[in-house]
Amino acid sequence: MDSTWIPAPQATVAAVLAQPSNWRRWWPALDLGVHEWRGPKGMRWVVRRVEGHPGLTGTAEVWLQPSRDGVIAHFFLRLDVVPGGRLTRSAAVRLERRCRLDTKHAFWTLADDLDPGRVGRLCSTRGGSA
Numbered sequence: 001m002d003s004t005w006i007p008a009p010q011a012t013v014a015a016v017l018a019q020p021s022n023w024r025r026w027w028p029a030l031d032l033g034v035h036e037w038r039g040p041k042g043m044r045w046v047v048r049r050v051e052g053h054p055g056l057t058g059t060a061e062v063w064l065q066p067s068r069d070g071v072i073a074h075f076f077l078r079l080d081v082v083p084g085g086r087l088t089r090s091a092a093v094r095l096e097r098r099c100r101l102d103t104k105h106a107f108w109t110l111a112d113d114l115d116p117g118r119v120g121r122l123c124s125t126r127g128g129s130a
Helices: 010-017 020-026 089-114
Strands: 002-006 030-037 042-050 056-067 070-081
Touching: 002 089, 010 042, 010 056, 010 070, 010 089, 020 030, 020 089, 030 056, 042 070, 070 089
Parallel strands: none
Antiparallel strands: 002 070, 030 042, 042 056, 056 070
16 A cells, blocks of 8 residues: 655546556556546556466555645555465565555656646655665
């Protein structure tokens, strides 16, 4: 799970979120299929496949919560090992970190695109650099 504040109207962020071309660019390791389009509240997907991990499937969601003059984009990702599949602990940690960094990069880029004049996003990562 990860959350990022985006300085743009909820409807604007939801419209960008609804564009399938963004999903592959934002989360290149995930093959996503729409499960539920929630309008201005966000979107839910089925994760059909995870690149490099054929034994994983799951769900993903971006929930848009209004906050001040923008929204907080909450990203949730749940992956399950399919019967017969396997995932080592170290591979799970690497995959989690990759998805978190992909999400931060996507949402910070979106924030910069939607409000290019604002200076206020700071990078803080634990245990390494982004």
